[in-house]
Amino acid sequence: MQEAESLLMNHFHSGAYYFGGIALEVALKATIVKHLQTDTLPRLMEMHDLNNLVVFAGLWKEMQLEKHRSTNLFKAWNKVTDWKVDRRYELPPSNPIVVNNFMLNVKTVFKWIEMHW
Numbered sequence: 001m002q003e004a005e006s007l008l009m010n011h012f013h014s015g016a017y018y019f020g021g022i023a024l025e026v027a028l029k030a031t032i033v034k035h036l037q038t039d040t041l042p043r044l045m046e047m048h049d050l051n052n053l054v055v056f057a058g059l060w061k062e063m064q065l066e067k068h069r070s071t072n073l074f075k076a077w078n079k080v081t082d083w084k085v086d087r088r089y090e091l092p093p094s095n096p097i098v099v100n101n102f103m104l105n106v107k108t109v110f111k112w113i114e115m116h117w
Helices: 004-011 013-036 050-056 060-069 071-080 085-089 096-114
Strands: none
Touching: 004 013, 004 096, 013 050, 013 071, 013 096, 050 060, 060 071, 071 096, 085 096
16 A cells, blocks of 8 residues: 555556555455465455455445445445456556545545454
8 A cells, every 4th residue: 555655646646546456455355364264365366356355355244334334435445446457458547636536545445444454
């Protein structure tokens, strides 16, 4: 997460976008490892899909409950799930406003995931 924030502060918007998504992915994978009480991530869960990872992390039901408690979190979640790791091969967003908004949503979701790992 710190790398993504550093890239954003230094106007490397494409890198901030990519690493912001990676930060969420890694946070969810850390939660999965904790949830499964194992030291390594099972091969089945070596993926980059945030929607699937939130299910494997045991957080899907909690996310649905949050939809009713905190519309900010659920809105942020809906924004960050557009992120795909393969976008690094495409032209990722370089518009500072788009990336700043994305990173605000990443921070909101990251803080929520962090409470569960």
